Amino acid sequence: xxxxxxxxxxxxxxxxxxxxxxxxxxxxxxxxxxxxxxxxxxxxxxxxxxxxxx
Amino acid sequence: xxxxxxxxxxxxxxxxxxxxxxxxxxxxxxxxxxxxxxxxxxxxxxxxxxxxxxxxxxxxxxxxxxxxxxxxxxxxxxxxxxxxxxxxxxxxxxxxxxxxxxxxxxxxxxxxxxxxxxxxxxxxxxxxxxxxxxxxxxxxxxxxxxxxxxxxxxxxxxxxxxxxxxxxxxxxxxxxxxxxxxxxxxxxxxxxxxxxxxxxxxxxxxxxxxxxxxxxxxxxxxxxxxxxxxxxxxxxxxxxxxxxxxxxxxxxxxxxxxxxxxxxxxxxxxxxxxxxxxxxxxxxxxxxxxxxxxxxxxxxxxxxxxxxxxxxxxxxxxxxxxxxxxxxxxxxxxxxxxxxxxxxxxxxxxxxxxxxxxxxxxxxxxxxxxxxxxxxxxxxxxxxxxxxxxxxxxxxxxxxxxxxxxxxxxxxxxxxxxxxxxxxxxxxxxxxxxxxxxxxxxx
Numbered sequence: 498x499x500x501x502x503x504x505x506x507x508x509x510x511x512x513x514x515x516x517x518x519x520x521x522x523x524x525x526x527x528x529x530x531x532x533x534x535x536x537x538x539x540x541x542x543x544x545x546x547x548x549x550x551x
Numbered sequence: 552x553x554x555x556x557x558x559x560x561x562x563x564x565x566x567x568x569x570x571x572x573x574x575x576x577x578x579x580x581x582x583x584x585x586x587x588x589x590x591x592x593x594x595x596x597x598x599x600x601x602x603x604x605x606x607x608x609x610x611x612x613x614x615x616x617x618x619x620x621x622x623x624x625x626x627x628x629x630x631x632x633x634x635x636x637x638x639x640x641x642x643x644x645x646x647x648x649x650x651x652x653x654x655x656x657x658x659x660x661x662x663x664x665x666x667x668x669x670x671x672x673x674x675x676x677x678x679x680x681x682x683x684x685x686x687x688x689x690x691x692x693x694x695x696x697x698x699x700x701x702x703x704x705x706x707x708x709x710x711x712x713x714x715x716x717x718x719x720x721x722x723x724x725x726x727x728x729x730x731x732x733x734x735x736x737x738x739x740x741x742x743x744x745x746x747x748x749x750x751x752x753x754x755x756x757x758x759x760x761x762x763x764x765x766x767x768x769x770x771x772x773x774x775x776x777x778x779x780x781x782x783x784x785x786x787x788x789x790x791x792x793x794x795x796x797x798x799x800x801x802x803x804x805x806x807x808x809x810x811x812x813x814x815x816x817x818x819x820x821x822x823x824x825x826x827x828x829x830x831x832x833x834x835x836x837x838x839x840x841x842x843x844x845x846x847x848x849x850x851x852x853x854x855x856x857x858x859x860x861x862x863x864x865x866x867x868x869x870x871x872x873x874x875x876x877x878x879x880x881x882x883x884x885x886x887x888x889x890x891x892x893x894x895x896x897x898x899x900x901x902x903x904x905x906x907x908x909x910x911x912x913x914x915x916x917x918x919x920x921x922x923x924x925x926x927x928x929x930x931x932x933x934x935x936x937x938x939x940x941x942x943x944x945x946x947x948x949x950x951x952x953x954x955x956x957x958x959x960x961x962x963x964x965x966x967x968x969x970x971x972x973x974x975x976x977x978x979x980x981x982x983x984x985x986x987x988x989x990x991x992x993x994x
Contacts (some may be wrong), residue, residue: 501884513606537716538668538716539715539716539718540715540716540717540718540719542601542604542718543604544604545601545602545603545604546601546602547668547716547717547718548599548664
């Protein structure tokens, strides 16, 4: 497993939430986010990193 | 799930956390306080290993730069520790013990972010959070137990959240005062919760070596040993008169610590500590060998100190210098300025003057420091000024404030004194580059 940095189209709500709408893969393909199930602070042990997990 | 080969298996169930429950009661006893001390395990190394899974199963040490003569071990992971690598030793010494050692350079911005994230977690349980360096904090949760559960429950929850949200581990100590809470967190590492109560502290603490006590360092420990005091229990039972006779007020302080009488409060996170002095020091990339080298360094350090004084709205009247030679001996001296000042040129000139009067160049210099104390505020306070024409000083103050603004916008190196062109290797930005020290317990 490797860490990949991608562009994300994000919606900023009036309440201050950040919601991902679309993930743009490195080859240009776009993946729409159907539903955000969970937003939590977490560390990624598999690829290394810390922040918000969606 | 545990990725650290040296830590025990961890689960999300607080009951299974690697912990010692000593005594039947987990909450504050007699004195009523419930104090936690949280210590992030092998902090720098843990953060680096989190971000680089490929080195996790190897011995890792975070080390300063050898080229700028900061090449010592700042932190190591448990694998390196087992192979004998020690914090503070030189890289070459560490590699002799551990030829496969992975050396990583520090990323202070990242560590500061993790430190802030840990404090964010602590502040969800109490606003009485006091930092002691970048990776240790005291928490007074006395007023929080009715909301969140016992001190033990809070400590376990904090430990689990740090693991889940930050991907590193912490040792948390619980007791009724700050000293014992810190001793408790030191007892078991990594990833553990340890409780010392008023009922059982003698059993746990009194057998420990006296140097384990906070602020009993090498020199005090040696002196205590020579008096026949080898354990914290020996110190607690020693004559207070004997200790104060030998160590003065300090003797009383460490006696109080050993007996569990420390009552110092955990400072609220929104209270500013009283600043008694502002200083910077540097270990230079090469030894300083002549007065001109020293002038350059004082210029660099005084610039940084003056900027920080202005930022905090202070002026100071006493300049202290600290000089360490190439054999690691050192002197510190001080003298008063004619007037309160936060002007870099005045501070540098006074520092240099003190230096010229106290250094005979029998040895070259390895590191040097400048500190301004005897502070007074410039905003709203009253400062005794001179009755003589002060226009020149006022213009200097305005000039240096302008330099501050340029540096804020364009960086520290965007505008520099011409003197620094003589040897650019001696140039530095001490206020922002690798200066992280534990703050004093005594504020």
